[in-house]
Amino acid sequence: MSxxxxxxxxxxxSEDQQRLQMAFQxxxxxKTPTRQTTNLKMSPIKYYYDLMSQPSRALFIIxxxxxxxxxxxxxxxxxxxxxxDDFKRDINRFQRVPCINDNGNKLAESVxxxxxxxxxxKIPEHLYPKYFVDQSRVDEFLEWHxxxxxxxxxxxxxxxxxxxxxxxxxxxxxxxxxxxxHMERNLDVVEEVWLESSDFLTGPTLRVADIFAACEIExxxxxxxxxxxxxxxxxxxxxxxxxxxNPHYDVAHxxxxxxSGTGPxxxx
Amino acid sequence: MSKAIKYYYDFLSQPSRALWIGxxxGKIPFDDCPVALRKREHLTDEYKKINxxxxxxxxxxxxxxLSESVAIVRYLSDKGQFSEKLYPKSLEARARVDEFLEWQxxxxxxxxGLFFRSVWLYPVNGIAPMPKTEKIQxxxxxxxxxxxxxxxxxxxxxxxxxxxxxxxxxxGASEINQMKLCQYNVSEKQFPKVAxxxxxxxxxxxxxxxxxxxxxxxxxxQAVSAKV
Numbered sequence: 031m032s033x034x035x036x037x038x039x040x041x042x043x044s045e046d047q048q049r050l051q052m053a054f055q056x057x058x059x060x061k062t063p064t065r066q067t068t069n070l071k072m073s074p075i076k077y078y079y080d081l082m083s084q085p086s087r088a089l090f091i092i093x094x095x096x097x098x099x100x101x102x103x104x105x106x107x108x109x110x111x112x113x114x115d116d117f118k119r120d121i122n123r124f125q126r127v128p129c130i131n132d133n134g135n136k137l138a139e140s141v142x143x144x145x146x147x148x149x150x151x152k153i154p155e156h157l158y159p160k161y162f163v164d165q166s167r168v169d170e171f172l173e174w175h176x177x178x179x180x181x182x183x184x185x186x187x188x189x190x191x192x193x194x195x196x197x198x199x200x201x202x203x204x205x206x207x208x209x210x211x212h213m214e215r216n217l218d219v220v221e222e223v224w225l226e227s228s229d230f231l232t233g234p235t236l237r238v239a240d241i242f243a244a245c246e247i248e249x250x251x252x253x254x255x256x257x258x259x260x261x262x263x264x265x266x267x268x269x270x271x272x273x274x275x276n277p278h279y280d281v282a283h284x285x286x287x288x289x290s291g292t293g294p295x296x297x298x
Numbered sequence: 299m300s301k302a303i304k305y306y307y308d309f310l311s312q313p314s315r316a317l318w319i320g321x322x323x324g325k326i327p328f329d330d331c332p333v334a335l336r337k338r339e340h341l342t343d344e345y346k347k348i349n350x351x352x353x354x355x356x357x358x359x360x361x362x363x364l365s366e367s368v369a370i371v372r373y374l375s376d377k378g379q380f381s382e383k384l385y386p387k388s389l390e391a392r393a394r395v396d397e398f399l400e401w402q403x404x405x406x407x408x409x410x411g412l413f414f415r416s417v418w419l420y421p422v423n424g425i426a427p428m429p430k431t432e433k434i435q436x437x438x439x440x441x442x443x444x445x446x447x448x449x450x451x452x453x454x455x456x457x458x459x460x461x462x463x464x465x466x467x468x469x470g471a472s473e474i475n476q477m478k479l480c481q482y483n484v485s486e487k488q489f490p491k492v493a494x495x496x497x498x499x500x501x502x503x504x505x506x507x508x509x510x511x512x513x514x515x516x517x518x519x520q521a522v523s524a525k526v
Contacts, residue, residue: 169366170364
């Protein structure tokens with residue numbers, strides 16, 4: 031400080047120097063808390079997930095593609111880690127994954143999380159557009175997929191893979207057929223309507239819609255369903271999605287590949 | 299640009315009612331384009347040109363077509379044509395409403411919709427016989443598991459997201475009300491918060507709430523003033 035004062039041609043103890051010192055202190059005071067607040071704000075979100083869950087995988091891939099730092103909080107569903115009272119109280123009252131904690135702000139539901147992080151500027155626009163007209167196209171898919179693609183793929187997976195594993199009982203052929211029919215009715219819509227005239231679901235390039243959808247469809251591999259046989263467009267599109275998302279796509283699907291006993295490109 | 303959007307809907311569809319009530323409350327002008335599902339008007343080639351998924355609700359704004367009620371709410375909101383009170387613009391408040399809107403698909407819409415379809419829509423229209431008591435009980439159980447979530451987890455305050463009515467409430471109430479057609483009324487004893495909340499939502503969004511639900515009320519042969 032005194033050296034600076036000398037350089038500025040001020041003598042020690044002069045009024046000017048005092049004023050300068052005060053100004054410095056002032057600016058330091060102003061700076062310090064700002065820096066602290068920024069540091070607090072910068073702490074990465076905590077991401078609670080299990081790669082066995084489809085929307086968990088989707089967000090995982092999206093975060094990785096976005097280069098968004100996050101704190102890894104793996105929740106082992108198979109060990110019932112989401113069913114504890116602690117989890118319910120501190121992490122997600124709905125006791126599911128995925129969910130996040132952004133500096134105390136807890137949020138569940140994958141699509142709500144995606145929209146929240148996009149509004150915070152964490153998701154690149156090419157994955158989830160900001161311009162409302164383009165965004166609404168992606169939203170249209172995301173809202174459509176819950177009770178159509180997601181529900182029916184998940185029911186098929188549950189009936190053929192999960193329930194027999196949990197109960198030791200094999201489902202009847204008729205039940206499997208019915209589940210398959212429901213699922214294929216929606217795969218038909220993906221093949222014929224969503225992929226009618228574009229390389230990806232909501233336009234010519236990869237968007238979050240594709241990632242959510244692919245994660246749902248990949249899950250059926252574990253139930254020995256091969257979507258690639260009946261659906262040539264879905265087959266080609268899945269390849270494109272995987273290519274556009276790798277290496278993260280394969281990391282997220284490691285479990286799925288392993289459990290289904292199929293490599294990423296293998297036929298079932 | 300200033301031309302009103304065209305709104306394609308049927309009051310027999312839960313999200314159609316919800317969006318209609320939301321737009322009316324927000325005083326959003328729109329061209330009324332009812333699509334009679336019971337006459338299968340949504341399955342015509344003409345309607346396919348309006349909505350390739352052949353469902354309601356849908357909108358046409360100039361030459362822009364959009365389906366999916368929640369996507370439509372967001373589109374209109376971003377265009378400045380949806381009440382900010384009903385769908386907030388601030389980051390955190392919006393995330394809370396979104397959390398519900400995303401949850402309700404599988405949490406409310408699927409169980410209530412399945413019950414409605416199996417116990418009213420299909421038997422009334424001769425598509426399928428009335429299910430066995432056992433099956434009905436299972437459907438009711440699925441509904442009530444989720445009403446329990448609404449009661450214990452969502453309704454910490456007067457409305458689903460805090461102290462004020464938002465689209466979340468309108469979507470939720472529209473789904474739950476539809477079950478009146480199956481003679482299912484939310485029990486005040488079993489779900490006291492949900493029952494009071496349903497009445498509150500109706501009150502806060504009337505006269506539009508009743509207008510949109512007129513068909514449901516009539517068909518379920520219950521006086522509008524009946525307790526929910």
